[in-house]
Amino acid sequence: KTHKFWETQPVGQFKDIGDTSLPEGPIEPATPLSEVKQEPYNLPSVYEWTTCDMNSDDMCSEVYNLLKNNYVEDDENMFRFNYSKEFLRWALRPPGYYQSWHIGVRAKTSKKLVAFISGVPARIRVRDEVVKMAEINFLCVHKKLRSKRLAPVMIKEVTRRVHLENIWQAAYTAGVVLPTPITTCQYWHRSLNPKKLIDVGFSRLGARMTMSRTIKLYKLPDAPITPGFRKMEPRDVPAVTRLLRNYLSQFGVATDFDENDVEHWLLPREDVVDSYLVESPETHDVTDFCSFYTLPSTILGNPNYTTLKAAYSYYNVATQTSFLQLMNDALIVSKQKGFDVFNALDVMHNESFLKELKFGPGDGQLHYYLYNYRLKSALKPSELGLVLL
Numbered sequence: 296k297t298h299k300f301w302e303t304q305p306v307g308q309f310k311d312i313g314d315t316s317l318p319e320g321p322i323e324p325a326t327p328l329s330e331v332k333q334e335p336y337n338l339p340s341v342y343e344w345t346t347c348d349m350n351s352d353d354m355c356s357e358v359y360n361l362l363k364n365n366y367v368e369d370d371e372n373m374f375r376f377n378y379s380k381e382f383l384r385w386a387l388r389p390p391g392y393y394q395s396w397h398i399g400v401r402a403k404t405s406k407k408l409v410a411f412i413s414g415v416p417a418r419i420r421v422r423d424e425v426v427k428m429a430e431i432n433f434l435c436v437h438k439k440l441r442s443k444r445l446a447p448v449m450i451k452e453v454t455r456r457v458h459l460e461n462i463w464q465a466a467y468t469a470g471v472v473l474p475t476p477i478t479t480c481q482y483w484h485r486s487l488n489p490k491k492l493i494d495v496g497f498s499r500l501g502a503r504m505t506m507s508r509t510i511k512l513y514k515l516p517d518a519p520i521t522p523g524f525r526k527m528e529p530r531d532v533p534a535v536t537r538l539l540r541n542y543l544s545q546f547g548v549a550t551d552f553d554e555n556d557v558e559h560w561l562l563p564r565e566d567v568v569d570s571y572l573v574e575s576p577e578t579h580d581v582t583d584f585c586s587f588y589t590l591p592s593t594i595l596g597n598p599n600y601t602t603l604k605a606a607y608s609y610y611n612v613a614t615q616t617s618f619l620q621l622m623n624d625a626l627i628v629s630k631q632k633g634f635d636v637f638n639a640l641d642v643m644h645n646e647s648f649l650k651e652l653k654f655g656p657g658d659g660q661l662h663y664y665l666y667n668y669r670l671k672s673a674l675k676p677s678e679l680g681l682v683l684l
């Protein structure tokens with residue numbers, strides 16, 4: 296498959312796979328800011344760039360509606376991600392964010408928002424190097440404007456604006472294979488509401504299984520079973536940061552969270568992100584942590600349901616409680632909150648609970664990428680400590 300655009304970019308190229316003579320690290324050097332293109336790239340003449348102020352309710356609604364109607368669908372086009380406005384505000388405004396990295400494309404005549412791409416700053420450790428990067432996400436071109444080659448110029452424009460902030464690396468994911476994945480993850484789903492999942496075609500009734508047998512198979516207790524299991528609170532930020540930093544230090548590529556980051560990314564926000572911890576009843580130490588984010592999907596073309604309520608595993612650490620029991624408690628509270636399904640990637644140590652807790656394999660893969668940073672060899676998913684939204 297010719298990757299006309301990606302062959303021009305500083306990313307690992309397929310032809311270089313296995314060439315261990317190439318050093319690990321940046322592919323191109325940083326350049327002086329004076330050498331960064333000062334003016335935006337040219338769009339086709341009927342379109343114009345716009346910067347999206349996510350603090351503005353109208354602007355946030357425009358981005359929300361563009362994604363709701365035109366963003367990623369599953370392989371069978373039965374579901375489409377439906378990130379909420381509150382989720383987008385959270386995802387796009389972490390500490391140190393740049394509004395200039397929230398980039399829209401409008402049709403000049405109608406002024407309608409027809410495309411979007413975003414970046415947020417993140418510190419990501421690659422082996423022993425902590426690198427300031429942009430996490431690129433929510434690239435979306437209106438369905439009616441596909442294959443007009445808008446995506447390459449949007450990627451070049453967000454790259455230019457990231458360079459203007461003296462940042463030279465990026466991280467992103469895609470459901471498609473591009474040059475060149477640093478790892479490829481499988482996704483897994485744990486049914487919480489099997490009847491709805493079967494009714495909407497997300498799952499199928501197992502062979503020799505009745506509906507009542509299936510409902511019984513996925514039944515969960517009404518309350519978490521670990522003593523000291525409770526919602527995370529602001530006072531827990533230092534302890535959770537210590538727990539997370541220690542856990543993530545073992546992975547080849549991982550987010551380098553500090554307390555400021557933990558306060559933004561992991562404190563509970565209703566209908567956006569949920570996080571729980573285990574405070575030892577004896578010592579009051581914080582010994583374990585689990586979290587998941589809320590990402591509903593629109594159900595396309597089903598007469599009885601419109602929305603699939605999905606929880607996505609985020610960051611989880613078990614040091615005293617068994618990982619199985621901790622994640623089972625996460626399933627229990629997500630069921631209690633009305634989620635239909637709990638999704639997870641086989642990253643970090645997730646593989647150890649997936650089969651045991653009755654997750655089924657999804658029918659797709661999620662590929663992770665670094666921009667302008669070469670790894671000598673690809674990672675196994677279990678060596679990755681990075682979850683993108």
Ligand SMILES: COc1cccc(CC(=N)NC(=O)c2cccnc2OC2CCNCC2)c1
Nearest residue numbers: 367368369374375376482592638639640683684
């Ligand atoms: C169920 O509704 C869907 C609507 C659109 C796409 C997919 C399949 C899919 N592509 N799933 C994932 O990418 C995925 C599966 C498990 C965990 N995280 C995931 O993606 C996250 C992380 C990357 N950005 C999207 C959300 C499912």
